[in-house]
Amino acid sequence: MHLADENATLALAQRLAARLKPGMVIYLHGDLGAGKTTLVRGALDALGYKGRVKSPTYTLVEPYHIAGLDLRHFDLYRLQDEEEWDSAGFRDEFDGHNIFFIEWPEHAQGLLPQADVGIVFEILPQGRNVEIRGCTPAGLECLEQL
Numbered sequence: 685m686h687l688a689d690e691n692a693t694l695a696l697a698q699r700l701a702a703r704l705k706p707g708m709v710i711y712l713h714g715d716l717g718a719g720k721t722t723l724v725r726g727a728l729d730a731l732g733y734k735g736r737v738k739s740p741t742y743t744l745v746e747p748y749h750i751a752g753l754d755l756r757h758f759d760l761y762r763l764q765d766e767e768e769w770d771s772a773g774f775r776d777e778f779d780g781h782n783i784f785f786i787e788w789p790e791h792a793q794g795l796l797p798q799a800d801v802g803i804v805f806e807i808l809p810q811g812r813n814v815e816i817r818g819c820t821p822a823g824l825e826c827l828e829q830l
Contacts, residue, residue: 688811697726711789714805760791
């Protein structure tokens, strides 16, 4: 799918937000500046969140409670190792209730549950291409309705 600009990314986020269910895990892949955080911001906005959405680059995770949902936005770009993951208590977050948007999931291979949906952003001279894949029955159901 081609996203011509930021508004197209926000429109995709709005459609995705309408299909989120507790326990879903969404992996976000792409270079710095590809639109990963913009997608998360758009999904939160579509759910009614009015606060500032920032990339959790230094905190690794930002929690949100909105529209009766608990969302966790992870940015694992700076994750050092499994010890840092364990000491932060991140394993406890994956309780089947929280919804996860995880940037840079490759930095935590073997520590994360399987993605329900994987989204890969590719920066182009004009806009972005995104590839969206359903990886589980819940993910496939989400995308069928997208």
